[in-house]
Amino acid sequence: MSNVSIHSPAGTDPGVPGQGPANMKRVQVVPPKHVGRWFTGLVTAALMALLIWGVATAPNIAWDVVGEYFFNGTLMEGMRLTIxxxxxxxxVGVVLGTIVATMRLSSNPVLQAIASGYIAVFRGTPLLIQIIFWYNIALVVPKLTLGWPAEGLGVSVPMNTLMTPTVAAILALGLNEAAYMAEIVRGGVLSIPKGQEEAASSLGLNPKQTMWRVVLPQAVRSIIPPTGNQLIVLLKNTSLVSVIAARELLTASQQIYAQNFYTIELLIVAAFWYLAMTTVATVGQSYLERRFEYTQRSRATPFLQKLWQTATTIGRPKYMEIKA
Incomplete structure (x- = not known):
């Protein structure tokens, strides 16, 4: 690390080593030791090492089976469906949630009531119940009829044929997600100062144009972080559709260990892939946050540059010049 000079009076050249004013003193900077941090870190590392060692040496876990099924084709197909x-x-949640949020913020009391009722129903009931309900909707609506099939105008499709496990899963997850996204979008819109709407109104924009052209584009920066969290939650919540036998990652694992009885081993593989998917989603969320947050992006130091600075300054004394 280069020397830092507080003041360079006229007649001196701070670029020449050893040259400086007579009233300046070169002292070594001693950073704090942070003993508590090191102690906490070492204890945590030791506990993690013991945990990993205990799991890795567990006699009842067949790690060769874990490696065998790590890239199993059935599991890869299940992971693809999960994604x-x-x-x-x-x-579906972002598009429908934005519409519901706009309705909730509308001055129309009918639209407000509809949006509030939608959010209350889909946020207030368990997602598992919603998944089972949509999969068994044929018990309520045996056929989906459009038009007048008896007159040759329209179609009539049995609901059991239409509502496959995948369709039911998308419908339940999407409608449930829309309720949460509506509140996320509403919070982002409310974070924009009221003056923005007043300025847009002074330019002749109507409320609809103000919302879609002025307010929502600015609210994106506040919406992105919770939306990334919702994607991570969705990746994990897809495991709930195993109750309707949709062949996502958990269902694929269950079908395999129901045949070979390696239950823990297959669950370890599934848990690893869930962790891998959520990690990728977390990295993507961080990138989008930096991309849309201009102030943080201007201050951020690239990770590799920060790592290089740390590596090249380890063990080197740090100095600065102060007035004697």
Whole structure:
């Protein structure tokens, strides 16, 4: 680390080593020891090492089976469906949630009541019940009829044929996610100062144009972090659709260990892939946050640059010049 000079009077050249004013003194900077941090870190590392060692040497876990099924084709297909379910449900949730949030913020009391009722129903009931309900909707609506099939105008499809496990999962996850996204979008909109709407109104924009062209684009920065959290939650909540036999990652694992009885081993593999997917989602969320948060992006130091600075200054004394 280079020397830091507080003051350079006229007649001196701070670029020349050893040259400086007579009233300046070069002292070594001694950083604090942070004994508590080191102690806490060492204790945590020791406990983690003991935990990992205990799991790795457990006699009842067949680690060779874990390695055998790590890239199993059935599990990979299940993971692909897990990702598809989460992404499609997130898109449905964002689009529908934005509409519901706009209705909730509307001055129309009818639209406000509809939006509030939607949010109350889908946030107030367990997601597992919603999944089972949509999968068994044929008990209430045996056929989906559009138009007048008897007159040759329209179609009539049995609901059991239409409502497959995948469709029921997307419908339940998407509608449930929309209720949460509506509140996230509403919170982001309310974070924008009222003056923005007044300025847009002075320019001749109506309330609808103000919402979609002025307020929502600015609210994106407040919406992105909780939306990333919702994607992580969705990736894990897809495991709930195993109750309707949708062949996502957990269902695929269950089908395999129901045949070979390696229950713990298959659950370890499934847990690893869930952790991998949520980690990728977390990294993507962090990138989007930096991309849309301009003040943080201007102050942020690239990770590799920060790592290089730390590595090149280890063990080197730090100095600064002060007035004697």
């Amino acid at each position: 598809v379910l989460a992404l499609v449900a997130l898109v």
